Amino acid sequence: MLQGLRTIVYYVGDLEAAKEWYKKVFEIEPYFDEAYYVGYNIGGFELGLNPDDTGYSNGNHSITYWGVENIKSAFDRLASMDVDIHEQPNNVGGDVWVGSIFDPFGNVIGLIENPAFKLS
Structure with missing residues (x-):
């Protein structure tokens, strides 16, 4: 059974630049910050940043x-x-x-x- 939105992961390529940009957008620090993944808790939901964007393009749907x-x-x-x-x-x-x-x-x-x- 689906329970609702929990996490969205954006594949970003440049994790340091993305981390700084999203800190500015949401005005918070990440709760999880590693070289392979950065996570923010935004109102009880997770925004994840993943630096491995090799399987993704600017045309996701x-x-x-x-x-x-x-x-x-x-x-x-x-x-x-x-x-x-x-x-x-x-x-x-x-x-x-x-x-x-x-x-x-x-x-x-x-x-x-x-x-x-x-x-x-």
Whole structure:
């Protein structure tokens, strides 16, 4: 049985650069920091950075959406970090908004503002 989102791993190639970039994005230090993997606990979910990107390209076909309270301010903050925009924030129904950017390593980072979703 599926239990919900637990971990997203981004394959980054340059682990030191990725570690610094994600520390800046999420404004936290990693809880696990080794040469083969760096892990961040973000609101009870894991963001993992793996330096071995040999089997991956910039064309993966999935987006993980990270919850935000205010998509405009969160998106503006990320966009100010000189990233490429994947999808401008847009309303996808009701009060739900999504948008996404590319990190410097080719991964798509999605943001979602969904006031109906509350962690229990």
